[in-house]
Amino acid sequence: MNLICNFLYNANKIDKDMKFGLQIALNELLINAIEHGNCAISYEEKSRWLENNSTISDLIKERTQNPDIAMKKVTFEYTISPDNSKFLIADEGEGFNWRELKDASNPENLLELHGRGIMMTKNLTHNLVYNDKGNVVSFEIGYNNQETITPGLFRNMKFRDINKGEILFEEGQPSNFLYYIVSGLYNVIVNNKIISTLTADDIFMGEMSFLLNNRRSATVQAQTDGKLIKVSKLEFITAIKKKPHYALFLSRLLAQRIQRSNTMQ
Numbered sequence: 001m002n003l004i005c006n007f008l009y010n011a012n013k014i015d016k017d018m019k020f021g022l023q024i025a026l027n028e029l030l031i032n033a034i035e036h037g038n039c040a041i042s043y044e045e046k047s048r049w050l051e052n053n054s055t056i057s058d059l060i061k062e063r064t065q066n067p068d069i070a071m072k073k074v075t076f077e078y079t080i081s082p083d084n085s086k087f088l089i090a091d092e093g094e095g096f097n098w099r100e101l102k103d104a105s106n107p108e109n110l111l112e113l114h115g116r117g118i119m120m121t122k123n124l125t126h127n128l129v130y131n132d133k134g135n136v137v138s139f140e141i142g143y144n145n146q147e148t149i150t151p152g153l154f155r156n157m158k159f160r161d162i163n164k165g166e167i168l169f170e171e172g173q174p175s176n177f178l179y180y181i182v183s184g185l186y187n188v189i190v191n192n193k194i195i196s197t198l199t200a201d202d203i204f205m206g207e208m209s210f211l212l213n214n215r216r217s218a219t220v221q222a223q224t225d226g227k228l229i230k231v232s233k234l235e236f237i238t239a240i241k242k243k244p245h246y247a248l249f250l251s252r253l254l255a256q257r258i259q260r261s262n263t264m265q
Helices: 002-010 016-038 043-051 056-063 116-124 207-212 233-242 245-264
Strands: 075-080 084-090 126-130 136-142 159-162 167-169 177-183 186-190 193-198 219-222 226-232
Touching: 002 016, 002 075, 016 043, 016 056, 016 084, 016 116, 016 136, 043 056, 177 207, 226 233
Parallel strands: none
Antiparallel strands: 075 084, 084 136, 126 136, 159 226, 167 219, 177 226, 186 193, 186 219
């Protein structure tokens, strides 16, 4: 869950508020799938348990002493598209009558110990839908495309204005920095032939040779005006120490680039 939320945030798809909201929605629905779905803990049973000042995790541990319950799985699927992301969570329980959910915003239900999670999830997402049985739920989120969101890792670094036609680096040059792409289009050129064009959706430029300690494998030239953030190895390593999840994010991006490169060959 955290990897997906961080990926969408680092990829400029969602801002901090949207990231927080997505974390709440996914966390709520995944927990519901475990406790109400696979563990078959009813709302009444959960209420009695919470009223006795016990934690729900203790009840889940107790319930999963049953091997049949402990064997059950929760399915978590996601599709990340250019315009939105879609999520599906399914459990192996008997489902529930989602049509009879209490409205947690109703003053009569304000003192209820639970039941607010699904209402919050509906407010934080789009097109939240349960299947008829009630053991599969899906929803989607749109992206904040109004402006470029710079991750905190690079927020204090200076932007560099790039002019159309400018060459950022050439094939064979030493690789001791990478670029974070804020805006603009950038042609990747090998043997005087454009093999791809990078945009802000690609996030980084020059990361493969940067991470693999190789020389530049291609020349990159600006197709349009744009903005970049130049990140040295020292700056990157220092930042990664403060926020280690960026290393995993960049490793995943590198793997995707290598896979794409192998496909093109």
